[in-house]
Amino acid sequence: MSMEKLKSMIDASDNIVFFGGAGTSTESNIPDFRTADTGLYSSKGQKYPPEVILSHSFFMKYTKEFYRFYKEKMIYPEAKPNLAHLALARLEKQGKLKAVITQNIDGLHQMAGSKNVLELHGSVYRNYCIKCRASYSLDDVVNSIEMVPKCKKCGGIIKPDVVLYEEGLDTYTLEKSIEYIVNADVLIVGGTSLVVYPAAGLIEYYRGNKLILINKSTTPYDHVANLVIQDSIGKVLDCIVGE
Incomplete structure (x- = not known):
């Protein structure tokens, strides 16, 4: 009915x-956010709670840790x-x-x-340099040699165009x-x-x-x-x- x-x-x-x-x-x-153990927000095996990692202040202060979590938990390029x-x-x-x-x-x-x-x-497919605002693709982020992707023009940090906590x-x-x-x-x-x-x-x-x-x-x-x-x-x- x-x-x-x-x-x-x-x-x-x-x-x-x-x-x-x-x-x-x-x-x-692609996992949802709050399912116990398997959700993206499960803190299992994490040093910091996901809600903290996915915040603007954490991104600015602990960028490497942010990207470690982001690349492992937030990007699913093979998803259809x-x-x-x-x-x-x-x-x-x-x-x-x-x-x-x-x-x-x-x-x-x-x-x-x-x-x-x-x-x-926002979208994982859009990324930009926080210093000069140059645009970058998801491949640029995923394939960066360093854990934290850097701008090829000015050397600034590249940030995903996704809305973090505090934004x-x-x-x-x-x-x-x-x-x-x-x-x-x-x-x-x-x-x-x-x-x-x-x-x-x-x-x-x-x-x-x-x-x-x-x-x-x-x-x-x-x-x-x-x-x-x-x-x-x-x-x-x-x-x-x-x-």
């Missing part, structure tokens, strides 16, 4: 917005788009999906073919995300526990009556959603979205 209701909502709309989190990429074998990413790209191609708003930094939505992707927390979200990306959500007919929220702010608070801007939550576990917003499906987001979207 839930799947039929979801399909009818999608079929009837040409103004859909998708808002997703880490659970959208777990089916691409899964059924969820591919279904959303099809939905956009059909003219029904207006934007993908993601908390992920893995670039898998673009790899799947989505064009209008708003990355709230604010990009204003333009945030404002565009709010604009899409405010104007959306259907808002599909998937693969996120909706506990990390300010990103989680974005769904409060939704004014419609077709809020759909697809997640394997419960969220604080289940009680206000118009449809809740606790299942694999890839399986659900692939089943609903045709070619």
